[in-house]
Amino acid sequence: MSKLRILHTADFHLGVGLKGAETNSIVIQRRHLDFITQLKRISSIAIENECDFVVISGDVFHSFRPSGFLLNEFSRFVASLTENNIYVIVIAGNHDQPRTSRTEAYLKALHEVRAPRFYYFKTPGSITLNGFRSNRKVKFVCLPYLPPSVLDSSKYINLIDETLSELVEEKSEEYDYLVVLAHFYVEGAKIGSLPSYLPIYDVRVPKSIFKRDDVNYVALGHIHLFQELSPSIVYPGSIERMNFGEEDEDKGVVLVEEINGDLKPSFKKLPCRPLITLPKSKFGFTEKVFDLTGVLNPTRKLIEVLSPLNLPKEAIVRLMVKLPYGKGIAKEELTKLMKEKKVMHWFVELVRVRDEDVISHVRPFRDVKDAFKDYIEHVFIKRQGKAFPKDLVDLIVTEGLKIIEEIEREEVP
Ligand SMILES: [Mn+2]
Secondary structure, three states: OOOOOOEEEEOOEEEEOOOOOOOOOOHHHHHHHHHHHHHHHHHHHHHOOOOOEEOOOOOOOHHHHHHHHHHHHHHHHHHHHHOOOOEEEEEHHHHHOOOOOOOOOOOHHHHHOOOOEEEEEEEEEEEEOHHHHHHHEEEEEEEOOOHHOOOOOOHHHHHHHHHHHHHHHHOOOOOOOOOEEEEEOOOOOOOOOOOOOOOOOEEEEEEHHHHHOOEEEEEEEEOOOOEEOOOOOOOOOOOOOOOOOHHOOEEEEEEEEEEEEEEEEEEEOOOOOOEEOOHHHHHHOOOOEEEOOOOOOOOHHHHHHHHHOOOOOEEEEEEEEEEOOOOOOOOOHHHHHHHHOOOOEEEEEEEEEOOOOOOOOOOOOOOOOHHHHHHHHHHHHHOOOOOOOHHHHHHHHHHHHHHHHHHHOOOOO
């Protein structure tokens, strides 16, 4: 008998797009393949390490209606494990849950097939399974994501706490280890620099509710940065860099091993496609943006600056460029250089120089939600003074953000 090993992963977000490549279908397709490549690597790691279980702590697909291609690739990934006598246990993340009762996530269809050794939890539940290689009995307590909109935060936390206690303490068959799968923002977790994947009104669940003597390991999902909140409460992070905010983050999976009666995690790094924002100190720049405002030929200047650089192969490059209105970069000339540098895809993110009279504040927005919030606050508060009650402005922001999130969730990859 080998010792018990569990592979813990989460946040695949299969089908996620990339800002700056929205209109380039070839790049989008290659990005989708990057994620599929990671699935193949994860499957190999599980098989090579003789794992008995693979647990996926939520957000398998970025949209709850993924493309047929992605659904097919995920199904093949599951089969590559279950055919090797590895159980696959999945919980629903916020991206796996449609809000209306008439729609259903495609992920649930996989569950309805009742494929052997595949388990999907859309609602809280538990299952005790016997590992094929280790002969260890493991009880899995599964806590999928719960949208916070209907409850205030203390009720929300209580509900999670009570559900967890009930499932841990319920009468069940004997087991050797108890593992909790949960998809939440746990208090104290570090979030990356561009956490646009988190719902705006996410509740932070206290770490203390997961710290229980009767729980051996907590397999979390939701936060994309790998981290150990305690030696047994772990976020594995996402499996690929999802945006330029994650360009310096290592991505991987967590191998959980039985050592002297405890379950110990270790991080297994996965190779990732390089995402690079320029200028960047790593490449010898001190400035945050290429300021080409006073330059006669901005394209030539940019080529001059970029020519000596050594870039990793097959990278996606974002160039931060400051230019006045009416000026642009000649793409054709830069494309030649980027091809020589073996860059897979590149784009320019323009920071415009605007007349002070036109707008009083200029700051880069992280995303549509950020821009909307700022716009409403600008129009109703900064411009109108105190003419509008704060409650009303907050309501407009809240409702608007809900609509934007709804649209983003419906996005077809
Ligand atoms: Mn999530």
